[in-house]
Amino acid sequence: MTAGALITGLLAAALAGMPLIATAQHKQIDVGKREYDANCAVCHGAAGRGDGPYGPLPFSVPDLTQLARRNNGVFPFQRVYETIDGTLVVKAHGTRDMPIWGRDYRVQADDHDIDGPYGREVYVRSRILALTEYIYRLQAK
16 A cells, blocks of 8 residues: 555555544534523523513412422422423313423424424424423522
């Protein structure tokens, strides 16, 4: 192998790896925070304390940072998930003042033509799980 061929090969390998290096340097996207900021912060506030810019509302907006504390120190993961999904009707929500994000996510999955036997459901569940996990991270310590 000639020196020119070796240099050309190394240069080609370096150029091929550039997109991987660039991707690795980008900041990871926090899907849960993005979902929260887009769908929840307007009522619950940026920090989850119930003080969003839509206040005062004709109903009380709960402080999401206190969910674990109000549940004997255990984050009520299933209840939060089902509240977001819309399968759990919460008395405090009355006539469903809170939007059912699970329904909205299903519509978005249809709009994006997410196919496959489980594609639509995976899309919906992953967004709800990311949002639920982010609310878990908001809990007061």
